[in-house]
Amino acid sequence: MLARDFKTDVLPISNKLLRFAIQILQDEEEAKDVLQDVFLKLWQKRDELEKIENLEAFAFRMTRNRCLDMIRSRRTISIDSMKKVNFAEEESSDTDHLDMANSASLVRRIITELPDLQRAIIHLRDIEQLEFEEIADATAMNVNAIRVNLSRARKKVRDEIIKIQNYGITENKYSASKVL
Known part of the structure; x- marks a missing residue:
């Protein structure tokens, strides 16, 4: 996948993915971090993306999984907090x-x-x-x-x-x- 294909196929769903991540994480900054991680991984796998049948659903799954990882990592909180x-x-x-x-x-x-x-x-x-x-x-x-x-x-x-x-x-x- 070329850069222009990536821009036309992947980047247009960024707002949907951001809203989805915000809904899960309840924190806009963390959601933006998740989105950045997801787009970085998508860019790194750009040659394999042509094989994926539904790119939007794949990106949603990646976003959901990354959000759940973030939630798991922040579950340990101190009693004082x-x-x-x-x-x-x-x-x-x-x-x-x-x-x-x-x-x-x-x-x-x-x-x-x-x-x-x-x-x-x-x-x-x-x-x-x-x-x-x-x-x-x-x-x-x-x-x-x-x-x-x-x-x-x-x-x-x-x-x-x-x-x-x-x-x-x-x-x-x-x-x-x-x-x-």
């Missing part, structure tokens, strides 16, 4: 709750609390608008398993929204708070 996070959450102001009233941000927050696999699938299907077959290529999963996980993810999001609308409470790992 956890105390700081818990303390900061306890002192959140009412303005934080007002910001969460925005339904789009509420849905995004609920999606971030989904398990990794469900979060990735709902992002690929509902945000990136990929077909089930493309998601299957990107995740190495069966289409039926993707449908089941997507259904479960959507149900969890729907149930959380209904719970918030009916009771005005959101629950997370650390505390319960009233949404204004």
Whole structure:
């Protein structure tokens, strides 16, 4: 693959890959690092890319795998840093709750609390608008398993929204708070 082919075939999907990485990592700078790593690997494998049937799905899979590697590497955190996070959450102001009233941000927050696999699938299907077959290529999963996980993810999001609308409470790992 020549440089011009790489620019026309691979670089146009960079925004999709970046949004996908941000969705998984919840950190734009880390997502940009992941994207840079993925493009570097794709460039190094540019001669083999012509053999790949669905380049976009291959790039999504590479991005997902690199994001999961980053998450695994940062899982070990000190107790002191956890105390700081818990303390900061306890002192959140009412303005934080007002910001969460925005339904789009509420849905995004609920999606971030989904398990990794469900979060990735709902992002690929509902945000990136990929077909089930493309998601299957990107995740190495069966289409039926993707449908089941997507259904479960959507149900969890729907149930959380209904719970918030009916009771005005959101629950997370650390505390319960009233949404204004």
